[in-house]
Amino acid sequence: MKKITIDPITRLEGHGKIEIFLNDDGNVEDAYLQIPELRGFEKFCEGRRAELMPQITSRICGVCPVAHHMASTKALDMAFRVEPTETAKKLRELMYCGYIIYDHILHFYFLGGPDFIVGPTAPKEKRNIFGVIEKVGEELGREVIKHRAYGQRITEIIGGKATHPVCGMPGGVTKAINEEERQRIENMLESCVEFAQKSLEIFKEIVLKNDEYLKLIKENKQYVYNMGLVDDKNRLNFYDGMVRVTSPDGEEFVKFSPEKYLEVIEEKILPWSYVKFPYLKKVGWKGFVDGRDSGIYRVGPLGRLNVSEGMATPLANSEFQEFYDFAGERPASQVLLYHWARLIEVLYAAERGMELVKDRGITSQNIRNPIAKVGGEGIGIVEAARGTLIHHYWVDEEGLIKKVNLIVATTNNNASINLAIKRASKNYIKGGEISEGLLNTIEMFYRAYDPCMACASHASLGTPPIEIIVHYKDGRVRRLRNT
Amino acid sequence: MKKIIVGIGNDIMGDDSVALRVIDALEKMNIDAELDKIFSHGMDVAQRIIGYDYAVIVDSSTEIPPGTVAIVDENFAPMNFDSPHTLSIRASLEILRKVGEKVPKIKIVLVGVENVEFSEEISEKAKKGLEKAVNIVKEMIEGGSDEHNHYIL
Numbered sequence: 001m002k003k004i005t006i007d008p009i010t011r012l013e014g015h016g017k018i019e020i021f022l023n024d025d026g027n028v029e030d031a032y033l034q035i036p037e038l039r040g041f042e043k044f045c046e047g048r049r050a051e052l053m054p055q056i057t058s059r060i061c062g063v064c065p066v067a068h069h070m071a072s073t074k075a076l077d078m079a080f081r082v083e084p085t086e087t088a089k090k091l092r093e094l095m096y097c098g099y100i101i102y103d104h105i106l107h108f109y110f111l112g113g114p115d116f117i118v119g120p121t122a123p124k125e126k127r128n129i130f131g132v133i134e135k136v137g138e139e140l141g142r143e144v145i146k147h148r149a150y151g152q153r154i155t156e157i158i159g160g161k162a163t164h165p166v167c168g169m170p171g172g173v174t175k176a177i178n179e180e181e182r183q184r185i186e187n188m189l190e191s192c193v194e195f196a197q198k199s200l201e202i203f204k205e206i207v208l209k210n211d212e213y214l215k216l217i218k219e220n221k222q223y224v225y226n227m228g229l230v231d232d233k234n235r236l237n238f239y240d241g242m243v244r245v246t247s248p249d250g251e252e253f254v255k256f257s258p259e260k261y262l263e264v265i266e267e268k269i270l271p272w273s274y275v276k277f278p279y280l281k282k283v284g285w286k287g288f289v290d291g292r293d294s295g296i297y298r299v300g301p302l303g304r305l306n307v308s309e310g311m312a313t314p315l316a317n318s319e320f321q322e323f324y325d326f327a328g329e330r331p332a333s334q335v336l337l338y339h340w341a342r343l344i345e346v347l348y349a350a351e352r353g354m355e356l357v358k359d360r361g362i363t364s365q366n367i368r369n370p371i372a373k374v375g376g377e378g379i380g381i382v383e384a385a386r387g388t389l390i391h392h393y394w395v396d397e398e399g400l401i402k403k404v405n406l407i408v409a410t411t412n413n414n415a416s417i418n419l420a421i422k423r424a425s426k427n428y429i430k431g432g433e434i435s436e437g438l439l440n441t442i443e444m445f446y447r448a449y450d451p452c453m454a455c456a457s458h459a460s461l462g463t464p465p466i467e468i469i470v471h472y473k474d475g476r477v478r479r480l481r482n483t
Numbered sequence: 484m485k486k487i488i489v490g491i492g493n494d495i496m497g498d499d500s501v502a503l504r505v506i507d508a509l510e511k512m513n514i515d516a517e518l519d520k521i522f523s524h525g526m527d528v529a530q531r532i533i534g535y536d537y538a539v540i541v542d543s544s545t546e547i548p549p550g551t552v553a554i555v556d557e558n559f560a561p562m563n564f565d566s567p568h569t570l571s572i573r574a575s576l577e578i579l580r581k582v583g584e585k586v587p588k589i590k591i592v593l594v595g596v597e598n599v600e601f602s603e604e605i606s607e608k609a610k611k612g613l614e615k616a617v618n619i620v621k622e623m624i625e626g627g628s629d630e631h632n633h634y635i636l
């Protein structure tokens with residue numbers, strides 16, 4: 001029998017790379033994250049019927065299709081000049097809560113969690129979800145699996161499919177929910193509220209009582225602008241609202257409606273990266289530096305909390321206050337606090353979902369408004385699990401797509417991630433000494449953002465491993481991880 | 484015996500849709516197994532097959548010659564814990580076992596492909612592989628789970 005190496009998961013994307021350049025003393029001169037790209041997604045969409053976009057764009061990624069589906073559906077609302085019914089808005093947001101729950105749980109326990117729960121310098125074979133289960137116990141492991149599945153079931157009940165929903169359409173959704181479905185969702189969300197609280201307790205117990213982790217948190221700060229959707233009281237909202245940007249010292253820089261995004265965001269192209277670097281147009285691109293004069297901003301859980309004046313649900317709001325008491329500053333600049341912010345968002349999503357599912361109108365059959373007019377521009381913005389996601393379509397009078405522009409969360413975070421990697425590399429690589437644990441420590445700052453290369457590159461499904469390449473001044477190159 | 488066949492792929496990525504097309508073809512054959520198509524991977528696939536006795540996962544692969552078909556065990560898939568973002572199918576199955584879930588006996592059927600770019604068409608070689616894969620999967624389901632071990636056609 002011929003033994004074959006099979007990697008059905010990594011087949012499409014190639015590897016993400018962190019490249020670290022050392023000087024003569026073996027200290028870090030520069031560090032970059034490079035993301036491979038498969039070009040052509042926007043082009044592929046041109047000429048297609050606009051109403052197919054929520055299905056087509058959700059194929060960009062196997063990880064955050066719900067976010068693409070929803071941003072696309074909202075862009076169609078605008079392009080077709082139709083406001084969704086109140087019930088449709090609630091169903092969309094409820095489904096979205098399910099998505100945030102399962103996506104964030106996966107990241108905290110399976111992907112980012114091993115760094116904190118098992119430890120950054122633990123042996124590689126332990127630094128994974130098995131190590132997490134060993135540490136927190138199999139019973140909690142079962143709870144993790146169960147609640148991730150709950151998030152998916154909620155998405156499936158409303159969206160028609162667990163991972164790739166098919167419910168979104170201009171002016172509403174394709175299907176209402178009945179009382180039996182409503183009750184099932186309520187039961188699952190009730191359990192998710194408890195699970196989120198338990199997860200926060202675990203974080204505080206394991207992370208905040210560990211001096212080694214606290215040191216890592218406190219040593220790595222980044223003073224950049226923050227961006228995220230907020231409601232009319234400047235509280236975090238995943239589905240709708242205005243995009244708020246606050247400065248590194250917490251002042252409101254701008255608050256804009258989705259159709260104004262091009263007035264605020266510009267994208268820098270750098271020759272060594274396939275993925276662009278968005279920045280605030282009015283501040284300008286100053287390279288990979290932070291501070292008020294640099295247009296770099298962050299999105300995602302930490303960005304969202306930083307632009308919010310509170311959470312709209314009581315338990316999450318209480319956690320929000322505790323979070324900033326710990327940070328000792330507002331906005332919080334500690335990159336590794338992304339993880340804590342993520343867990344607060346799980347709690348908010350579960351609580352907000354409970355509010356929506358208990359709403360008496362949620363089972364109404366009034367789920368769609370008729371389309372008013374076809375043609376024009378449509379822009380939809382939502383908060384994907386990992387940050388602000390923008391879909392912009394130009395639609396002709398026949399309802400066909402003329403042009404597409406997407407700015408995804410990981411692209412929005414691209415400059416901030418690069419800055420975090422550079423800073424961590426400089427902090428921890430000294431005299432050319434590089435250990436496995438040290439590399440993992442640097443990777444922790446990249447993982448905190450929960451980056452999605454498939455989305456950033458508009459590529460496709462995949463699990464791209466990360467490669468770290470160190471360039472020595474004498475020309476030697478070490479490929480330190482290539483899985 | 485409770486059986487499921489899951490096709491994994493992306494229907495706008497050319498040959499990467501081949502496993503989804505295998506499921507489409509099997510749907511017309513009144514086959515004794517539940518059928519599903521999944522556009523993602525890892526834990527999504529692993530959780531979908533829980534509770535079954537036997538699962539056949541069909542996927543495309545650029546690691547084997549286009550148009551050929553390979554049948555392998557889950558152990559051939561990488562454990563891959565170094566991803567920044569998600570988990571491999573093998574790691575996902577191990578996690579489910581660890582927490583006491585009943586994981587079925589699994590075979591992975593890979594169809595060799597060549598054109599994985601934005602397109603709704605598939606290559607002639609992928610079409611050949613598709614035809615072979617449909618027959619093989621049907622035979623695996625009808626003939627029992629243990630008749631086929633690793634080989635490449």
